[in-house]
Amino acid sequence: MSDYFLIESRDPFECADVHAQCELALGLSQAGHRVRMFLVQNGVLPARRGARANGLSALLNAGIPVLADEQSLRERGIRPAALVDGINPAPLELVVDALAAGSRVLWH
Amino acid sequence: MGAKTLTFALMDAPYESARTATALRLVDLALRRGIHVNVFAYEGAAALTFARQSQHPNATHGRDVESEDHPLTHRWIEALLAFAESRGVKLDWINCGMCVDERGVGETIPGVRRGGPPDFFKLALESFNTLVIATR
Amino acid sequence: MKALNIVSSAYRATSEEQDDTVVWFVHTLRNAGADVEILLRGNSVNYAVAEQRADPMALGAVVQKNPPRPAEDLARFMEQGGRVFAVSDDLAARGIDATELVAGVRLVGRAALAALYDRYDRVWAW
DSSP: OOEEEEEEOSOTTTOTTHHHHHHHHHHHHHTTOEEEEEEOGGGGGGGBTTSOOOTHHHHHHTTOOEEEEHHHHHHTTOOGGGBOTTEEEEOTHHHHHHHHTTOEEEEO | OOOOEEEEEEOOOTTSOHHHHHHHHHHHHHHHTTOEEEEEEOGGGGGTTBTTOOOOOBGGGTBOHHHHOOOOHHHHHHHHHHHHHHHTOOEEEEEEHHHHHHHTOOOBOTTEEEEOHHHHHHHHHHSSEEEEEOOO | OEEEEEEOOOSSSHHHHSSOHHHHHHHHHHHTTOEEEEEEOGGGGGGGBSSOOOOOOEETTEEOSSOOOHHHHHHHHHHTTOOEEEEHHHHHHTTOOGGGBOTTOEEEOGGGHHHHHHTOSEEEEO
């Protein structure tokens, strides 16, 4: 089984394709792979509690960790306390960690 | 065990996408971790190292050239190259030659080189891992 | 090393590049001996539609010699032994029937992507 580190840099408000990436994450997880989703840039916008329903809840319900780049959050004024329950802020270093650990890192 | 090597493929032209800053942050973070880094700059990213980028004032903010100190991507990459050298790690920056030619950005900062898609594949083969950050 | 190259964006600067630059890139890799294959997803599934014809750019007295021909490029890639996959859900969402595609494109459902990715040493999302 592989380790997938999916980076989502786009948001579902402007980009309809984001939902397909959430589906991919679920599919990979259901196939038995370890999957993490890392939100960066405008990809953190749906992580704000109160944002219209989006695929992130489905990922969390499936046990897929969803992390949001701390710098992207600060840039957009999203405090950690304002995040959807279950989404955690994380440093961009995690991407380097994932690459250095041999994860399959895919950027969307 | 020797240090690992990561390869990044970039595609965005300067000043057009948040992906550029994030990508350069990732290169910086990898270098800080003692990881060797290759960058294959494809398409618009081939202009990131164009030496003729120049600063300008910002009258809207009341700043002259010096106080605006407008970022130039070639200076950011120069800083990364210098940082890599100071840390004893490698940053190998390759611009896609055809992309450079069609954009007329062949005048680059020192320390970068030209290549083509097979160079990217060779770098990927020799690297521990590869991340493609494509444009949209 | 066997690499799956995922193409998502479509018709981005194809007029002035005379190619989809990612399809071209992967094709060039294959020509150089790399074991690379293509997955079309999102809007790029439209590249497999056989009957597409970009008009040559005609500006003033200048007429383009080689307008982009993405479907033909994919056909040539397949003739050289490279496989091209297209996400069937994305075709259906765009109202594209399989009969409209260039011959040889292999359809894969979104639900089967995990298994497809497993077959490759590397998966690169362009």
